[in-house]
Amino acid sequence: MSKSASSSITDVLDSVIGINPANGNVNNDNSLSSLFVPSAKFNGSKPNYVFRNGDRGVGYYLDHPHNTHRHNDVVDGEPPDQKRPRIDNNNNTVRSVRFDPAKDETQSIPPRKIRLTGEQLLAQAEELQHSTNNNNKGILLLDVSSPKSIAAHATSLRKTSDKNSLLRAQYIDDPTKFMMNEVSLHDTIVSFKNAAVDLSSYHHIVNEGVVNNLVKLMMHENSDVGMCVVSVLVELLDGSLLDDDNDDNDSEQQQQKQQEKEENRQTRIQNMSLLAHAFIDEGGLEALSNNLGRYDETVEEDARGVEDALTLIESLLDLDRLGVLLLSSSENHQNNNDNDADEEDSSSVVIDSICKTLLLSWLFRRIETKNNNSNNNSNNNDSASNPISPAVIRLHVSEVLSTILQHEDYSMKQRCGLKLLSALPEYTSAFDDDTNTKKLAAENTNEGQANNNVDGMEILLVSIASYRKTDPKVEVECEFLENMFDALAASLLRPDNVRDFVEKEGIQLMLRCVREKVHSGGGALKVLNFALTGSSSTKGDGGDDTFLNVYKNACEVFVESGGLKSIFPLYMARKSSIPSPAACSEGGSDLAKKAMLGKSSEISKRAKRAVHARKKWLAEVEQNVINIMYSLTRYIDGESKHDSYSRLLAKFVEEDCEKCDRTIELCLKYDEKARIAEYQYFRSDEAEEAEELGRDVDVAALGAKLRGGGDVFHRLCAILSFICVGSNRGHGHVREQMKLQGTSISGEF
Numbered sequence: 019m020s021k022s023a024s025s026s027i028t029d030v031l032d033s034v035i036g037i038n039p040a041n042g043n044v045n046n047d048n049s050l051s052s053l054f055v056p057s058a059k060f061n062g063s064k065p066n067y068v069f070r071n072g073d074r075g076v077g078y079y080l081d082h083p084h085n086t087h088r089h090n091d092v093v094d095g096e097p098p099d100q101k102r103p104r105i106d107n108n109n110n111t112v113r114s115v116r117f118d119p120a121k122d123e124t125q126s127i128p129p130r131k132i133r134l135t136g137e138q139l140l141a142q143a144e145e146l147q148h149s150t151n152n153n154n155k156g157i158l159l160l161d162v163s164s165p166k167s168i169a170a171h172a173t174s175l176r177k178t179s180d181k182n183s184l185l186r187a188q189y190i191d192d193p194t195k196f197m198m199n200e201v202s203l204h205d206t207i208v209s210f211k212n213a214a215v216d217l218s219s220y221h222h223i224v225n226e227g228v229v230n231n232l233v234k235l236m237m238h239e240n241s242d243v244g245m246c247v248v249s250v251l252v253e254l255l256d257g258s259l260l261d262d263d264n265d266d267n268d269s270e271q272q273q274q275k276q277q278e279k280e281e282n283r284q285t286r287i288q289n290m291s292l293l294a295h296a297f298i299d300e301g302g303l304e305a306l307s308n309n310l311g312r313y314d315e316t317v318e319e320d321a322r323g324v325e326d327a328l329t330l331i332e333s334l335l336d337l338d339r340l341g342v343l344l345l346s347s348s349e350n351h352q353n354n355n356d357n358d359a360d361e362e363d364s365s366s367v368v369i370d371s372i373c374k375t376l377l378l379s380w381l382f383r384r385i386e387t388k389n390n391n392s393n394n395n396s397n398n399n400d401s402a403s404n405p406i407s408p409a410v411i412r413l414h415v416s417e418v419l420s421t422i423l424q425h426e427d428y429s430m431k432q433r434c435g436l437k438l439l440s441a442l443p444e445y446t447s448a449f450d451d452d453t454n455t456k457k458l459a460a461e462n463t464n465e466g467q468a469n470n471n472v473d474g475m476e477i478l479l480v481s482i483a484s485y486r487k488t489d490p491k492v493e494v495e496c497e498f499l500e501n502m503f504d505a506l507a508a509s510l511l512r513p514d515n516v517r518d519f520v521e522k523e524g525i526q527l528m529l530r531c532v533r534e535k536v537h538s539g540g541g542a543l544k545v546l547n548f549a550l551t552g553s554s555s556t557k558g559d560g561g562d563d564t565f566l567n568v569y570k571n572a573c574e575v576f577v578e579s580g581g582l583k584s585i586f587p588l589y590m591a592r593k594s595s596i597p598s599p600a601a602c603s604e605g606g607s608d609l610a611k612k613a614m615l616g617k618s619s620e621i622s623k624r625a626k627r628a629v630h631a632r633k634k635w636l637a638e639v640e641q642n643v644i645n646i647m648y649s650l651t652r653y654i655d656g657e658s659k660h661d662s663y664s665r666l667l668a669k670f671v672e673e674d675c676e677k678c679d680r681t682i683e684l685c686l687k688y689d690e691k692a693r694i695a696e697y698q699y700f701r702s703d704e705a706e707e708a709e710e711l712g713r714d715v716d717v718a719a720l721g722a723k724l725r726g727g728g729d730v731f732h733r734l735c736a737i738l739s740f741i742c743v744g745s746n747r748g749h750g751h752v753r754e755q756m757k758l759q760g761t762s763i764s765g766e767f
Contacts, residue, residue: 053080160212162219171209172226178203179231186239200240207235207246211253220254220289229296236305237448244309245323251302252329255294257336260286291342294334298343298371306330307375311447321406328414331377335421338368369427379445381419382474385412385481385502409494416501424508439474439509440518475518478506479527482538486530489537489600496537496602503541510548513568519549520572526579532597533584537606539597540635543588543642550576550649570653577654577662582669588643590680596639605631641730644684648733651740667744675751678741682755685734688727695726 055078060069067078161167182203185196210228213219223229232251236244260283306327313320313327337343343366372378387408422428481502490496506524509515519525524545531542552569587595599606610628613621621629654662670677699705699722700715708718720728742749 054078160209162213162216165222168213168219168222168228169226171206172223172228172231175203175206175210175228175231178206179235200243203235203243204246207232207243207250210250214253214256214259217259217286217289220293224292224296229293229302230300233297233300233302233305236302236309241309241312241323242319245319245326248306248309248323248326248330251297252326252333255290255297255330255333255337257333257340257342260290260340260342287340287342290337294337294343295367298334298367303331303334303368303371303377304375307377307380308448310377310380311445312449315406315408315411318405321411324411325406325414328411328418331418332421334368335418335425338366338425343367366425366427369422369425372422376443376445378419378422378474379442379472381415381422382442382472382477383445384415385419386477387412407494409498413494413498413501416498416505420501420505420508423505428508428512438512438514438518439478440471440476440515440522442472442474444470444472475509475515475522475524478502478509479522479524482506482531482541483527485536485538486527487534487536489606490602493602496600499538500541503538503545507541507545507548510545511552513552513565516549516552516568516572520575525549525572525575525581529576529579529581529584532588535595535597537597537600537603540599540639543597543639543646546576546581547642547645547649550653551645566653569649570658573650573653574659574662576650577658577665578660582665585643585646586669586677588639589647589677591640596636599632599635603631604628605635644730644733644737647737651737663744667741667748670741671745671748671751675748678738678748678751679755681734681737681741682752682759685731685738686759686761688731688734691727692723692731695728696720696723698726699723 054072054074055064055067056075057069057077063069064078066081068081069078070076072079160171178199182196182199185199189195210223210232213223232247236247238244310324310327313324315321315324334343482499485495485499490499506519510519528542528546528549531538532546533539550569550572552565584595601607604610604627607628609625610632613625613629614632650666654666656663670681696719699719705715705718709715738752742752
């Protein structure tokens with residue numbers, strides 16, 4: 019060891035034990051003058067010294083110099099043999115130093131944590147509860163059974179909101195001045211959740227103007243206040259509140275209880291309808307659409323706000339589906355006998371309001387935003403702080419979009435002012451600043467969108483195109499893809515969207531999905547079915563001729579794109595050409611495959627569900643193919659382009675008319691299914707109830723027959739008619755096969 023190191027160690031030791039380096043004396047009040055006192059004989063005991071013969075001779079040596087303080091009677095006012103506390107009586111930290119000879123450095127010892135006793139912890143809890151009660155002293159509890167309580171809460175909400183606006187205007191740069199007021203405002207809004215316990219309170223809530231104030235607060239500068247309002251409305255407009263869970267099993271009073279239950283349900287429907295209409299009439303959907311533009315999904319609270327907003331839209335659509343939102347409209351106009359007015363009144367209030375907002379534009383833009391999985395996987399901190407995955411939010415958006423486009427009023431152009439999917443207005447929010455607006459305009463200009471429109475059709479096709487060769491990996495992606503197919507198929511009920519679909523080469527994309535035999539092939543067949551068939555209740559801009567020409571052109575493009583080569587193997591039910599469901603879906607799981615092949619020894623409930631999903635998938639593929647074939651034979655004629663008529667007929671009569679045999683086989687199959695469905699209806703309790711109520715049982719049985727397979731049966735008969743009319747060879751072959759089958763319909767040909 020070097021001399022400098024040795025001297026530093028000595029200095030540290032001297033400082034620890036309290037020795038003055040100048041004279042070697044011990045700096046202690048009760049200590050002797052030196053470390054050694056020479057003495058030839060023992061003269062009695064001396065404090066902190068030991069009599070012995072040492073290096074310096076016989077005498078008194080200082081006992082344990084490094085622990086001198088412990089052997090003193092009193093050190094700094096402390097009793098002997100007691101450790102120095104790291105925290106003094108005044109709770110001030112006492113720094114203690116310990117020497118580490120291995121590293122030649124000093125280390126500070128942190129103070130010990132004070133352990134509270136049970137009495138001290140209880141005292142702290144009581145003090146905290148007391149302070150909480152004092153803070154909430156001014157908050158009233160909402161009594162849903164008392165109109166006075168509801169009126170008091172409505173007044174408190176209005177006054178607190180007005181005061182908050184005044185404080186925000188007065189102290190713009192000092193949020194501390196209005197922070198406590200907004201906390202009180204938040205608590206007042208949350209208190210209205212209790213109204214969901216009794217729906218009869220909705221009438222008083224609407225009359226007191228609470229809904230109007232809540233809609234205004236949705237546009238509050240603090241996004242947390244707006245999210246709080248949405249959360250309350252989600253609770254109040256929940257469709258499950260209309261159901262009565264109290265069941266009575268008493269057979270004697272069953273009829274009376276059922277009647278009372280139905281009356282209570284009608285009352286709840288009226289109250290729910292009143293609140294929902296008040297929300298929509300006050301511009302709630304417009305405010306909701308604006309709020310979606312200011313949420314940052316990377317923040318947990320904002321992500322939950324987006325989820326609540328989407329849930330509220332779903333609740334309104336569910337209430338519309340249950341007929342709740344049509345009730346007030348029919349009551350208000352029950353004296354109007356005009357047929358046009360009746361049709362207008364029966365339209366959806368929700369869909370009509372959505373058409374007036376930019377909600378659809380936001381939904382399409384959110385779907386267009388792809389999830390960056392690599393960033394999510396690499397940054398674990400972000401995923402921990404944001405438990406709601408962007409993929410889950412995107413799935414929720416796709417569900418809402420699919421529900422809106424599948425609504426019957428969307429396909430009725432005269433009822434809905436919604437523009438084409440390819441010409442939706444660009445989304446803007448009331449909370450957007452000028453910088454974002456200019457940035458968005460610049461992006462649209464760079465992309466060639468001079469009119470600042472959102473091309474919804476293009477977004478749907480691009481979303482599907484990413485799965486044209488590969489299957490979805492997880493269940494969330496699988497559900498998202500199904501929603502995209504449902505939304506696209508529903509949009510094609512309008513002929514103007516079909517025209518854009520064909521121009522954007524949507525038919526070619528769907529055929530490519532079918533040829534790859536992946537999960538997207540099943541949805542592609544459904545889209546092709548809607549693109550080529552359409553709806554008989556939908557009319558084009560120029561009348562029936564335009565309506566027919568749109569779908570005729572789509573069928574001709576289908577044939578030109580090689581669709582016959584892809585559709586006929588599916589029509590013949592060749593297993594090698596049938597698209598397979600993804601492994602993440604229930605129908606494509608290994609359990610379903612083993613159960614279908616009979617390899618599973620015991621069939622569990624899960625296996626039965628998997629088998630049912632697999633059979634449902636195959637049945638939908640077969641029915642979609644039949645509908646596509648029916649559309650081709652319906653719209654293609656001798657004047658069709660690309661020699662489509664002769665090419666289609668040639669496919670039916672080639673290879674010894676095997677396609678004709680398949681058509682007859684399917685025709686007999688669905689005829690039997692339709693007869694069984696009709697027979698089961700006559701044997702069911704539903705037919706007896708219809709007869710007791712005076713309804714036409716035969717008409718109801720016909721509906722059950724068509725749903726059970728009669729509709730597909732008539733389409734197959736139309737395909738046979740196309741073959742017989744267009745080809746003599748096909749006509750003769752069909753007649754011969756009918757005679758061999760011994761069917762009663764052979765004489766019709």
